[in-house]
Amino acid sequence: MKLTSYQQNLLSDTHRLAAFYEAINQKSKGVVYDLGTGSGVFSFWAAPLARFVYAVEKNPHTAKLAQKNLSTCDNVSILVNNAKNINFSENADLIICEMMDTALIDEEQVPVLNSVRKYLKKDGDIIPCGVFNGVEAIHLESKHTIYQEGQIPQPELMSKLLIYDKIDFKKYIKEETEHQITIPINSNGTVSGIKITTFTLLTSNLICGPTPMLNPPLLIPTNNLNMEKGESINIDLKYSMGGGLDTIRASIETIP
Ligand SMILES: C[S@@+](CC[C@H](N)C(=O)[O-])C[C@H]1O[C@@H](n2cnc3c(N)ncnc32)[C@H](O)[C@@H]1O
Incomplete structure (x- = not known):
């Protein structure tokens, strides 16, 4: 395959590819849309199974x-366009859409699916079919939102992981979102950020955790709070799905 370095990195992430390969093999039939085809790899796998x-x-x-x-x-047609602007001439049995980013914030998965979902047949499927988002309280040195990837130092975890959102791609998704999350702190020290982890549901029975090119954990700074083990904090977390990392607002307060 001919590739740019970004597409090459996507194709070097074997854990990501294996998860999509299995889901595409399970679900491909009839008419398939591959939104954000990139190198074309998912269309290449779907084509022998699809009309x-x-x-x-x-x-x-x-x-x-x-x-x-x-x-x-x-049996593949390439449409060079923003998926949100296409009037498809036939409905889909399967929509594959990998415009994923952690918590669906920095890529167009949600706005694209909100536009294209009307073309999915009633009994059709979407790959991935949804995500779970989890949050942990952390001690973070960075003052900027960063992905936890490569060689960056691991932040100190100060709570357990708590799932705060479950999103079903077959249903309309409100792009602006706000969560109030109460989380117990399990060590003494300063909480100065949160870590968001996204788990991708490829199909109802196939889940994929973060991989280097699929939703690496996101580390978000907050105000600082000195905490003791056993106390709890309230996290106020807002962002726009598809709006980019600049839309994130995160703050924490102690629970009296
Ligand atoms: C994460 S890459 C996935 C590429 C390929 N499907 C894969 O998984 O290896 C996302 C691709 O979607 C394209 N893309 C992003 N937003 C899009 C949109 N609104 N309409 C069509 N393509 C889009 C990008 O240019 C990029 O090639």
Whole structure:
């Protein structure tokens, strides 16, 4: 396959690929949309099992790579456009959409699915079919929101992981979201941030945790609170799904 370095990194993430491969093999049939096709890898897997695949890519340079990589598949059409702007001529049995980012904040998964979901047949499927988001209280040195990837030092965890949101991609998703989360602190020290971990449900029986290129944990600074083991904090967390990391607002307070 011909690739940019970003697409190459996506294809080097074998854990991510294995999860999608299994789901695509389970669910592909009839008409498939592959939204954000990138290198075209998911369309390449779906095509032998589907009647027709619409591979959608908004970046014209990337779409050219997909065109080359999918040139042997005669039941794939590449649409170079923003998926939100397409009027599809036939409904889908399966929508594959990998515009994922941790908590769905920094990529267009949610706005795209909110636009395209109307074309999914009643008994159709979406891969992934949803996510669970979890939060932990942490001691964080960084003053900026960062992904926990590569060689950055691990933050000190100061609570257990608590799942605060479960999102079903088949239902309308409100893009602006706010959560009030109460979480017990399990060590003495300063809480100065939160860690968000996203678990991706590929199908109802296949779940994938964070991988280097699929939802790496997100570390978000907050105000500082000196805490003792056994006390609890309240987290106020707001963001816009698809709006980018700048939309995140996170603050913490002690519970009297
Ligand atoms: C995370 S990559 C996934 C690529 C490929 N599906 C894979 O998993 O290896 C997301 C791709 O979606 C494309 N994309 C992002 N937003 C889009 C949109 N609104 N409409 C169409 N393509 C989009 C990006 O250009 C990028 O190629």
